[in-house]
Amino acid sequence: MSDRITTPHLSIPRLGFGTWRLSGAECQAAVESALGLGYRAVDTAEMYGNEEPVGAGLKASGLSRGEIFLTSKVWWENLGRIRQHCEASLSRLGTDYLDLYLIHWPSPDIDVAQAMHDLARLREEGLARAVGVANFPAGLLKRAIETGVPIAANQVEYHALLSQDRLLEVTRAQGIVLTAYAPLAQGRLASDPRIGAIAGRHGVTAAQVALAWLLRQDGVNAIPKASRPETQKANLEALALAAKLTDTDVAEIDALPKDQRFVNPPFAPDWAA
Template identity: 85%
Template sequence: MSDRITTPRLSIPRLGLGTWRLSGAQCQASVESALAMGYRAVDTAEMYKNEEAVGAGIKASGLPRGDVFLTSKVWWENLGRIRQHCEASLERLGTGYLDLYLIHWPSPELDLPRALHDLARLREDGLARAVGVANFPAGLLKRAIETGVPIAANQVEYHALLSQDRLLGITRAQDIVLTAYAPLAQGRLASDPRIQAIAGRHGVTAAQVALAWLLRQEGVNVIPKATGPESQKANLEALDLAGRLTDADVAEIDALPKDQRFVNPAFAPDWNA
């Protein structure tokens, strides 16, 4: 299994570093540590209010900018001023371009053609190498695809307790990467006894099994938050474990309930749409 997912629109590491709820010096140190360890993808957003720290961590790593796949997102309340907000993100991050720029959430009054047109212009003008969306349910993603804008990714909550089969049916057919955030169900899977039993057979942790289950899937990349070197290293090791899970292991995880969503703010879309 390759450590990268390559489509006609982007080539992205299968495992990246999520930075939601990291800030300041801790965020910068986490980014530096991850990059020193071998991570080559970092995910942030204007709403996280940590872009300066993420940019400082990338700069301090000493890596060439082209070696780091950097994703940021525009908040749903700012979709009428996408270019302005992208430029502000670039300034905070200290870079001339993003590898991927996403609409963070669809707003209740989303003007989809206009927002996607504005995203496409960012790509044409070199501010973003690829563009996409986040938290788009299947019906809305289909509408987005129909606009003709080259959507490279859809970032959504995805883990062993939440099915994304409807979305995967679309993303795989359209060469769109599905990025899994909250891949440990906000920590719940690390202590799930059913996952722990599988972990015991492999001499690994339940968190590593949960990540490996996602990492082995076609067209799925995963962005767990990992603050310190120990958890960052454990997550990297899940890449190798993904190739060692047995059919029986996978079947056990597949059989878990898949209807538990933990990120569902008041402004969220109708997930069944």
């Protein structure tokens, strides 16, 4: 299994570093640590309020810009000014381009055609090398695909307690990467006894097993957040574990209830759409 996913639209590390709820000096230190350990993808967003420390961490790492896959996102209330907000993100991050720029959430009244057109312009002009969406259910993703704009990724909540089978049918058929955020169900899977039993058979942690279950899937990458270097390292080790999970392990995780969604703000779309 390759450590990267390559499609006609992008080549992205299978495991990236998420920065939601990291801020200030802690965020910068976490980004530096992650890059030092070997992460090569960093995910942020204008809504996180941490693009400046993320950018500082990238610079302090000593890595060249081309070695790092950098993702940011435009907030749903700003879809009428996508270019302006992308440029502001670039300024805060201290970079000339993003490897991936996403619509963070669809607004309740989203003009899909206009939003995708505006993203396409960023790609054509080199501000973003690839573009995509986040939190788009299958029906809305199909509408975005119908605009003809190349969609590189759809970033959604995905973990061992929430099925994304319906969405994966669409993304895999279209060569779209499904990026799993909250891949440990906001920490719940780290203490799940059912996954813990599988972890015991391998001499690893439940969190590593839960991540490995995602990382072994076709067209899926994950962006766990971890501020501590020890946790960052443990998450990286899940890449190797992904190839070691047995059919029995996978079947046991597949059999867990898959209807538990933990990120569902008032402005969220109809997930069944």
